[in-house]
Amino acid sequence: MAFIPHTSADVAAMLAAIGVKDIEELFAEIPPSLRVRSLPGIPEALNEMQIGRLMTERARADGTALSFIGAGAYEHHIPAAVWAIATRGEFYSAYTPYQAEASQGTLQLIYEFQTMIARLTGMEVANASMYDGASATAEAALMAVRAHRKSKSARILVPTTLHPHYRRVAVAAASNQGLKFAELPYCTEEGIIPVASLAKYAGEDITAIVIAQPNFFGRLEDVDALTDWAHAHGMLVIAVVNPTALALLKAPGEWGTRGADIAVGEGQPLGVPLSSGGPYFGFMATRLEYVRQMPGRIVGRTLDAAGREGFTLTLQAREQHIRRAKATSNICTNQGLAVTAATIYLSLMGPQGLARTAAASHARTRELIAGLTRVPGVRLAFTGPCFHEAVLQLDRPVAPVLKALGSRGIQGGLDLGGYYPELGNALLVCATETKSSADLERYRVSLSEAVQAARAA
Amino acid sequence: MSNVPADLKYTKSHEWVRTLVDGTLEIGITDHAQHALGDMVFIEVPEAGRAVRAGEACAVVESVKAASDVYAPVTGEVTAGNAALAAEPETVNAQPYGAGWLLRLKPASGALAAAELLSAADYQKVLEAEGG
Numbered sequence: 001m002a003f004i005p006h007t008s009a010d011v012a013a014m015l016a017a018i019g020v021k022d023i024e025e026l027f028a029e030i031p032p033s034l035r036v037r038s039l040p041g042i043p044e045a046l047n048e049m050q051i052g053r054l055m056t057e058r059a060r061a062d063g064t065a066l067s068f069i070g071a072g073a074y075e076h077h078i079p080a081a082v083w084a085i086a087t088r089g090e091f092y093s094a095y096t097p098y099q100a101e102a103s104q105g106t107l108q109l110i111y112e113f114q115t116m117i118a119r120l121t122g123m124e125v126a127n128a129s130m131y132d133g134a135s136a137t138a139e140a141a142l143m144a145v146r147a148h149r150k151s152k153s154a155r156i157l158v159p160t161t162l163h164p165h166y167r168r169v170a171v172a173a174a175s176n177q178g179l180k181f182a183e184l185p186y187c188t189e190e191g192i193i194p195v196a197s198l199a200k201y202a203g204e205d206i207t208a209i210v211i212a213q214p215n216f217f218g219r220l221e222d223v224d225a226l227t228d229w230a231h232a233h234g235m236l237v238i239a240v241v242n243p244t245a246l247a248l249l250k251a252p253g254e255w256g257t258r259g260a261d262i263a264v265g266e267g268q269p270l271g272v273p274l275s276s277g278g279p280y281f282g283f284m285a286t287r288l289e290y291v292r293q294m295p296g297r298i299v300g301r302t303l304d305a306a307g308r309e310g311f312t313l314t315l316q317a318r319e320q321h322i323r324r325a326k327a328t329s330n331i332c333t334n335q336g337l338a339v340t341a342a343t344i345y346l347s348l349m350g351p352q353g354l355a356r357t358a359a360a361s362h363a364r365t366r367e368l369i370a371g372l373t374r375v376p377g378v379r380l381a382f383t384g385p386c387f388h389e390a391v392l393q394l395d396r397p398v399a400p401v402l403k404a405l406g407s408r409g410i411q412g413g414l415d416l417g418g419y420y421p422e423l424g425n426a427l428l429v430c431a432t433e434t435k436s437s438a439d440l441e442r443y444r445v446s447l448s449e450a451v452q453a454a455r456a457a
Numbered sequence: 458m459s460n461v462p463a464d465l466k467y468t469k470s471h472e473w474v475r476t477l478v479d480g481t482l483e484i485g486i487t488d489h490a491q492h493a494l495g496d497m498v499f500i501e502v503p504e505a506g507r508a509v510r511a512g513e514a515c516a517v518v519e520s521v522k523a524a525s526d527v528y529a530p531v532t533g534e535v536t537a538g539n540a541a542l543a544a545e546p547e548t549v550n551a552q553p554y555g556a557g558w559l560l561r562l563k564p565a566s567g568a569l570a571a572a573e574l575l576s577a578a579d580y581q582k583v584l585e586a587e588g589g
Binding site for chain 1: 519
């Protein structure tokens with residue numbers, strides 16, 4: 001069925017009204033060399049029955065492996081009510097409605113989401129969401145340059161313990177806007193950024209430093225000391241945080257004596273399933289004094305002419321439909337459906353539920369590490385506390401071991417060789433509350449067998 | 458009818474310019490501009506020491522209706538932004554030619570003579586042409 005409501009008579013009438021012969025003429029200014037006329041490699045369209053069958057077969061081929069991969073995407077239990085409510089017709093739209101205030105329920109949900117993110121991060125104000133954690137990090141860097149008016153350098157310190165994909169996205173999104181990124185090395189014994197390594201930047205004009213907590217290795221950075229050092233040297237602090245971990249760890253708003261200036265992160269752990277990498281959503285919160293430099297939409301609570309409570313989009317003068325090219329960013333909508341699920345997830349879990357999820361994930365990860373490091377040839381790469389991930393070092397290449405685990409129905413983790421070659425045969429593993437002790441034991445036995453098989457080969 | 462003080466210079470983009478006794482220029486937006494924009498909610502003024510060129514956006518006035526750039530009428534170096542407006546942006550509405558000034562700048566050598574500034578009478582004509 002066609003989803004375009006215009007009849008050919010409608011189209012002809014519209015073209016006649018603007019004095020254009022046919023629709024092609026509207027695209028005349030695009031050089032022919034830029035037009036794509038065919039899409040090689042794209043197969044013929046399938047009907048609903050055919051696509052349903054194809055997807056079922058693909059899903060069967062994927063199977064339901066026991067996953068110990070984290071690395072920015074985390075498997076958590078999602079209460080059944082979350083998606084039952086999120087997919088109700090009233091919510092089931094990815095967009096903020098164009099006539100936003102006509103949809104008070106959607107606006108109230110976003111307002112509640114902002115409140116939850118502000119409380120989790122310990123910041124004063126949060127926006128209606130970003131595309132994902134990586135783009136939120138890039139937007140935070142751009143925002144820091146706008147907000148920190150005394151700094152002229154647009155230089156951002158980025159630790160190598162920040163997710164490698166986030167670093168790449170930040171460079172891709174912001175370097176053409178004049179931002180320069182300097183990478184901070186980590187301590188190879190502890191897997192964190194040593195505060196002493198910042199000393200070489202003392203006295204330089206640096207706009208902001210990014211601090212990931214927990215970092216990509218699962219390790220906990222010394223956020224208080226890093227934040228205080230950055231503030232003492234005239235930098236803003238951008239926190240990149242895991243929302244589940246915030247139920248237990250100190251909120252960015254409380255880091256050091258002044259707290260972080262901008263907090264961002266990936267929202268996927270809050271009720272969004274692992275699904276081939278998306279759709280996810282990012283979150284962003286900041287101090288009230290920087291709210292006009294914050295990208296994205298913000299919903300506010302107000303009173304209508306009759307004195308009744310209502311919700312409205314606010315601070316829109318920063319946005320592109322008013323500021324055009326000078327808008328704070330080109331983000332005009334948000335990841336509405338994923339945010340809807342996250343808001344329902346958080347309201348069902350409550351602060352205690354989220355804290356229990358975080359504590360259980362931490363406990364499972366410690367149990368996992370204790371088991372796996374009993375396997376000969378497997379050691380923990382870094383000393384010091386972690387959240388729900390850790391880096392293991394193997395005495396043999398990681399890829400064949402992961403393949404052997406895969407054939408036993410276990411996704412054993414992320415091979416770090418391509419990202420951190422200096423760590424040797426390094427494997428990033430993660431366990432959340434979804435893993436039972438039997439699951440962890442199954443991984444340990446399978447790893448032991450896989451390592452022995454590799455040794456024999 | 459907008460208030461257009463005779464002793465000030467103006468721009469077509471609705472800024473006014475006052476020459477202070479030390480030769481520094483004080484700059485704000487006109488009564489017409491503040492009225493057209495409506496109630497101010499946020500004013501962003503430049504930092505002292507910033508070099509600006511004539512026609513360059515150097516401040517932002519945000520009202521309940523819109524956020525608009527304010528353009529430097531003359532090339533020079535900013536000597537002060539009006540910090541009091543951060544807490545009381547409505548001053549721009551109440552006293553556009555007085556306490557609601559936005560910035561002061563020291564004109565570059567010869568810049569004042571080169572600037573295309575309007576007299577009060579000429580600015581009045583601009584407003585009449587715009588239907589104001």
